[in-house]
Amino acid sequence: MNRGWMIFLFGWVTIGMAAGPADITSRGSLVRIRASIQPYDQFRPWQKKAPFGLNGTGVVLPGGKVLATAALVENRTEVGLEKPGSAEKCAAEVEAIDYEANLALLKPTDPEFLKGFAGMVMGTALRSGDKAEVWQLERNGELLRNQAEILSAGVGRYPSDEAGFLVYGVRVSLPKRDDSYMLPLVRNGQLAGIMMGYDRDSQEGSAIPVPMIEHFLKDSADGKYEGFPTLGVSWSPLRDPNLREEVLAPKSGGVLLTRVNPRGTAGHAGLMEGDVLLSVDGFNLDEDGNYRDALYGPTAVGNLIRTRPTVGSPAKFHISRRGKEMDLAGVYDRKAREEVAIPTLQYDVPPKYVVVGGLVFQELTGTYLQEWGDKWSERAPQRLVQLFTFQHEKRADPEKKVVFLSQVLPSPTTLGYLQLSGLVLEKLNGREIHNLQELAETVDRADSGDLVFEFTDDPGKLVLGAAEVRAVQEKIGKDYNLPALRRL
Amino acid sequence: MRFGIWKLAFILLPFFTGCGKEDGQLREAKKNVVMIEVTAQVWDYRLPWNPGTVSSSRGAGFVIEGNRILTNAHVVSSARYITVQREADPRKYPAKVLHVAHDCDLALVEVQDAEFFKGTTALPIGGIPDLESVVSVYGFPIGGDRLSVTRGVVSRIDYNSYTHSGRESHLAIQIDAAINPGNSGGPVIQADKVVGVAFQGFRGDVAQNVGYMIPTPVIRRFLKDVEDGHYDHYVDIAIRWMPLENPAMRKYLHRPNDGLGVVVTDIFSEGSSDGVLKKEDVLLSIDGHPIESDGSVRLEGQPVQLEEIVERKFAGDQVELEVWRNQSLQKVALTLRPAEMFSMYENLYEEAPRYVLYGGLVFQPLTSNLMGGLLGAADLRLRQTYTLFGQDQLYRETPEPVILSSVLPDRLNVYLVGMAGQIVREINGQRIRTLADVIPALESGGERTVIRFEGDQRPAVLKKSEVDRVMPRIMAQYGIKEVSRTEVNGRRLAKGSFSGEKSK
Numbered sequence: 006m007n008r009g010w011m012i013f014l015f016g017w018v019t020i021g022m023a024a025g026p027a028d029i030t031s032r033g034s035l036v037r038i039r040a041s042i043q044p045y046d047q048f049r050p051w052q053k054k055a056p057f058g059l060n061g062t063g064v065v066l067p068g069g070k071v072l073a074t075a076a077l078v079e080n081r082t083e084v085g086l087e088k089p090g091s092a093e094k095c096a097a098e099v100e101a102i103d104y105e106a107n108l109a110l111l112k113p114t115d116p117e118f119l120k121g122f123a124g125m126v127m128g129t130a131l132r133s134g135d136k137a138e139v140w141q142l143e144r145n146g147e148l149l150r151n152q153a154e155i156l157s158a159g160v161g162r163y164p165s166d167e168a169g170f171l172v173y174g175v176r177v178s179l180p181k182r183d184d185s186y187m188l189p190l191v192r193n194g195q196l197a198g199i200m201m202g203y204d205r206d207s208q209e210g211s212a213i214p215v216p217m218i219e220h221f222l223k224d225s226a227d228g229k230y231e232g233f234p235t236l237g238v239s240w241s242p243l244r245d246p247n248l249r250e251e252v253l254a255p256k257s258g259g260v261l262l263t264r265v266n267p268r269g270t271a272g273h274a275g276l277m278e279g280d281v282l283l284s285v286d287g288f289n290l291d292e293d294g295n296y297r298d299a300l301y302g303p304t305a306v307g308n309l310i311r312t313r314p315t316v317g318s319p320a321k322f323h324i325s326r327r328g329k330e331m332d333l334a335g336v337y338d339r340k341a342r343e344e345v346a347i348p349t350l351q352y353d354v355p356p357k358y359v360v361v362g363g364l365v366f367q368e369l370t371g372t373y374l375q376e377w378g379d380k381w382s383e384r385a386p387q388r389l390v391q392l393f394t395f396q397h398e399k400r401a402d403p404e405k406k407v408v409f410l411s412q413v414l415p416s417p418t419t420l421g422y423l424q425l426s427g428l429v430l431e432k433l434n435g436r437e438i439h440n441l442q443e444l445a446e447t448v449d450r451a452d453s454g455d456l457v458f459e460f461t462d463d464p465g466k467l468v469l470g471a472a473e474v475r476a477v478q479e480k481i482g483k484d485y486n487l488p489a490l491r492r493l
Numbered sequence: 494m495r496f497g498i499w500k501l502a503f504i505l506l507p508f509f510t511g512c513g514k515e516d517g518q519l520r521e522a523k524k525n526v527v528m529i530e531v532t533a534q535v536w537d538y539r540l541p542w543n544p545g546t547v548s549s550s551r552g553a554g555f556v557i558e559g560n561r562i563l564t565n566a567h568v569v570s571s572a573r574y575i576t577v578q579r580e581a582d583p584r585k586y587p588a589k590v591l592h593v594a595h596d597c598d599l600a601l602v603e604v605q606d607a608e609f610f611k612g613t614t615a616l617p618i619g620g621i622p623d624l625e626s627v628v629s630v631y632g633f634p635i636g637g638d639r640l641s642v643t644r645g646v647v648s649r650i651d652y653n654s655y656t657h658s659g660r661e662s663h664l665a666i667q668i669d670a671a672i673n674p675g676n677s678g679g680p681v682i683q684a685d686k687v688v689g690v691a692f693q694g695f696r697g698d699v700a701q702n703v704g705y706m707i708p709t710p711v712i713r714r715f716l717k718d719v720e721d722g723h724y725d726h727y728v729d730i731a732i733r734w735m736p737l738e739n740p741a742m743r744k745y746l747h748r749p750n751d752g753l754g755v756v757v758t759d760i761f762s763e764g765s766s767d768g769v770l771k772k773e774d775v776l777l778s779i780d781g782h783p784i785e786s787d788g789s790v791r792l793e794g795q796p797v798q799l800e801e802i803v804e805r806k807f808a809g810d811q812v813e814l815e816v817w818r819n820q821s822l823q824k825v826a827l828t829l830r831p832a833e834m835f836s837m838y839e840n841l842y843e844e845a846p847r848y849v850l851y852g853g854l855v856f857q858p859l860t861s862n863l864m865g866g867l868l869g870a871a872d873l874r875l876r877q878t879y880t881l882f883g884q885d886q887l888y889r890e891t892p893e894p895v896i897l898s899s900v901l902p903d904r905l906n907v908y909l910v911g912m913a914g915q916i917v918r919e920i921n922g923q924r925i926r927t928l929a930d931v932i933p934a935l936e937s938g939g940e941r942t943v944i945r946f947e948g949d950q951r952p953a954v955l956k957k958s959e960v961d962r963v964m965p966r967i968m969a970q971y972g973i974k975e976v977s978r979t980e981v982n983g984r985r986l987a988k989g990s991f992s993g994e995k996s997k
Contacts (some may be wrong), residue, residue: 239949264949387881391877421738421742463736464758466772466773469741
């Protein structure tokens with residue numbers, strides 16, 4: 006009984022102490038962000054889904070811009086800023102955004118709005134064991150400072166990224182407050198990171214560290230945002246002595262490249278599948294793909310490639326190819342990431358579609374597949390999942406988009422086709438279709454005769470009469486209240 | 494082709510328990526219903542060298558002419574020991590499986606002791622009952638030990654998936670009588686004649702009062718098939734077709750709007766129609782029965798899917814089709830055969846799982862049993878290969894994909910443990926198309942064995958001399974007697990059905 010009381014009291018005292026009196030630094034460095042979010046409906050590409058709001062606590066930077074997470078403002082219809090402790094509001098524009106790095110830079114539309122805000126300066130990078138604070142705002146604008154500890158600093162997953170970036174694991178006990186979708190991680194009054202995720206049960210969260218933020222800010226300073234470079238390879242650890250012997254690797258160190266994208270940084274520099282990558286920019290890699298970071302110790306190569314250099318800076322590789330060591334040079338790039346037939350995730354981009362006599366065609370994106378839910382890889386049409394998941398292996402032509410029949414709206418022209426969906430279009434009237442634009446053009450050009458659609462999968466071929474399609478188009482738009490029959 | 498819709502159907506699992514006896518007067522029909530108690534041993538595809546798990550269960554069956562007992566395949570599959578018992582006789586008689594057809598979930602059981610059949614009269618097999626007519630279901634379901642009777646009406650006569658095999662669809666009759674685990678194999682009777690064998694139902698929270706029975710056309714086909722002493726598999730026309738309802742599509746194919754015909758959209762190579770039918774053929778009639786544009790034909794006054802004509806035939810039989818091709822009418826004949834290229838999708842029962850063990854690496858052919866055993870461990874590539882295997886006709890290139898199904902940890906393979914679940918592409922430079930390719934490929938090559946997988950996975954490399962040295966250690970450690978089992982019943986590829994041993 007007694008002990009129970011003690012714990013309760015202790016907790017209460019801690020919170021009471023943390024919610025200190027008005028803090029000058031917080032007043033000049035935090036602003037509430039109110040975002041109204043409305044994503045596109047991928048299954049009904051002509052419309053958006055129901056809107057909802059997200060609220061976060063933004064960090065005012067010296068110079069009057071506001072740092073936010075991309076997740077807070079992606080698919081926004083509007084973003085507003087609000088001063089803590091007052092109802093003063095101002096709309097904001099997104100000046101730069103990186104969905105993969107989960108960072109965004111906002112600018113108030115009224116340049117005077119943040120006048121008098123000193124802003125928060127960047128602190129140094131932290132390492133595991135360091136103490137910090139996660140700042141929250143009370144309803145009345147008072148600052149709530151929660152003691153936090155850095156549990157880990159290493160390469161980990163970000164919500165919209167596949168390859169991994171530097172991330173802090175943070176232990177902190179966060180009380181429920183508004184505006185907590187993003188929160189600043191602070192040390193000695195300086196910015197140490199941005200909390201982007203938190204699990205209330207384990208009381209652990211993840212934070213975007215300062216080196217990531219600095220990279221992002223530096224890149225966006227010239228008004229032309231380029232993003233974080235990528236190498237464009239898949240690799241495997243090289244601890245297995247049998248495998249080392251087989252690939253004629255040197256005595257120690259290095260990882261085995263199992264795939265090299267010819268359009269990526271590594272591909273352009275001449276790296277090949279089967280090479281043993283021994284060092285990058287003078288940093289030696291161990292058999293697990295770690296380099297020795299001055300601050301963090303052994304760290305995954307991902308950080309070396311993505312956070313440290315910028316797009317356009319020189320890259321140096323030392324490799325072993327069938328037992329022969331050599332140096333290769335290149336330039337850091339990220340184009341291979343964008344130049345793909347099927348884009349991974351798309352935010353703030355309206356989905357393209359074309360309605361032809363009730364057949365609805367779309368271009369495949371990762372966002373469309375994700376609309377099928379957590380188990381999208383099981384639930385979405387398997388051909389689409391296959392094309393998306395293994396597109397890097399197939400080295401598909403980035404200019405050839407995947408145009409597919411997503412659904413059929415019942416109409417007199419689509420009689421007998423109603424149950425069809427998820428079919429990848431190969432040709433229309435004998436012409437190979439590379440994108441929706443070509444599909445629309447081909448449909449427009451056929452004023453009479455048949456429209457013969459050829460698909461990869463069963464039933465292979467569907468036919469519509471061009472004249473009948475023309476006659477029924479307007480009625481379909483009206484019957485289904487479509488704002489437009491195509492968006493290209 | 495019939496890729497049945499996956500349904501939440503379950504097999505009426507025979508129910509565990511003892512037995513009951515009753516000395517009262519039984520109706521004529523009841524004289525012939527028997528309780529079947531089975532001790533089964535089911536192979537474990539995760540541990541293919543193990544003899545399997547032993548379990549007991551209970552189902553029903555009934556005596557038909559020739560002193561044979563008809564029941565479900567799933568009641569007696571993988572049986573090691575079977576006893577049968579009648580309501581009128583407390584004695585349990587040992588029995589044996591005479592024939593089992595997993596594709597249509599039927600089996601014949603025989604009893605050596607003639608004493609058993611004293612007082613039985615053999616139930617006659619009837620026809621297809623009318624919709625809404627009343628039927629009675631006999632069996633030994635959950636809730637007691639004695640014979641149970643429930644009544645219901647015929648709700649629907651349609652094609653349905655047979656969950657025991659996992660890939661087959663045949664004619665099935667839906668009834669609203671309460672049928673439960675333990676009813677399996679029992680007769681469904683109307684006017685003193687058997688009109689079906691109770692075999693599967695729906696789980697309660699999805700639907701209520703939905704039970705299925707195997708109708709008499711399927712029963713008769715099975716009984717006829719085994720007349721020659723062994724059971725052959727169902728045959729398959731092995732095409733995909735689409736209803737020909739769209740006016741523009743009809744015009745494109747030069748067909749008048751007469752509501753007849755379906756269009757062939759795919760022909761599976763190695764199947765019955767390979768080389769005979771072509772894409773865009775319009776099928777107008779099958780064995781003289783006109784085909785409606787939705788794919789139905791009239792059979793004994795009932796509309797059924799055109800496949801039903803094929804369903805009632807046997808391997809080697811012909812089927813005649815009227816085909817509209819290149820704007821002219823043609824008659825073609827198909828010789829029917831089973832669709833063996835899809836056997837991967839069929840649940841295997843009696844056959845022992847095949848495997849090859851090499852330095853703790855276990856290689857197995859991809860089968861529906863293995864996919865079931867891997868459960869969540871199968872990665873996306875493996876799942877996609879499995880799903881698209883038939884559709885993409887991957888069997889032409891790789892009749893039987895070989896999987897590194899598990900890695901038994903040992904000092905030798907410590908760096909390979911995470912690689913289980915990969916599809917083997919080549920071993921020592923040799924392409925692997927079936928499990929039979931694995932051993933010769935492992936024996937070829939130099940001092941190192943290099944195993945490459947599909948996708949951008951690293952290769953697995955082992956030293957041959959080390960493997961040879963540690964194999965006895967691994968086999969002792971994991972209790973494995975045989976290095977491999979590559980041939981079962983003299984067959985290289987997995988096939989669906991199997992005829993039980995004949996009585997001696």
